[in-house]
Amino acid sequence: MRSLARGAIFGEMAIMDPKPRSASVTATEPGIYYRLSAGDFERLKQSEADIAFRLLENTGRIFVERLRASNLMIAELET
Numbered sequence: 001m002r003s004l005a006r007g008a009i010f011g012e013m014a015i016m017d018p019k020p021r022s023a024s025v026t027a028t029e030p031g032i033y034y035r036l037s038a039g040d041f042e043r044l045k046q047s048e049a050d051i052a053f054r055l056l057e058n059t060g061r062i063f064v065e066r067l068r069a070s071n072l073m074i075a076e077l078e079t
Helices: 038-047 049-078
Strands: none
Touching (some): 038 049
């Protein structure tokens, strides 16, 4: 189980890869949550390509951060 901080994103791979996911989310506090379906993202690419590009760019940065953290954890486990 993992906790996410305010402003965090999750499920972001779904806009790029339609394969089923195994993760689930449970909110422990009231909040405001936004959902962007793959279909909505496709429409955004057609109508607002610059916004869609920025979204992908920022999502890519998050992937890089998470991959870097995962690689560090793997390296620590191997020692």
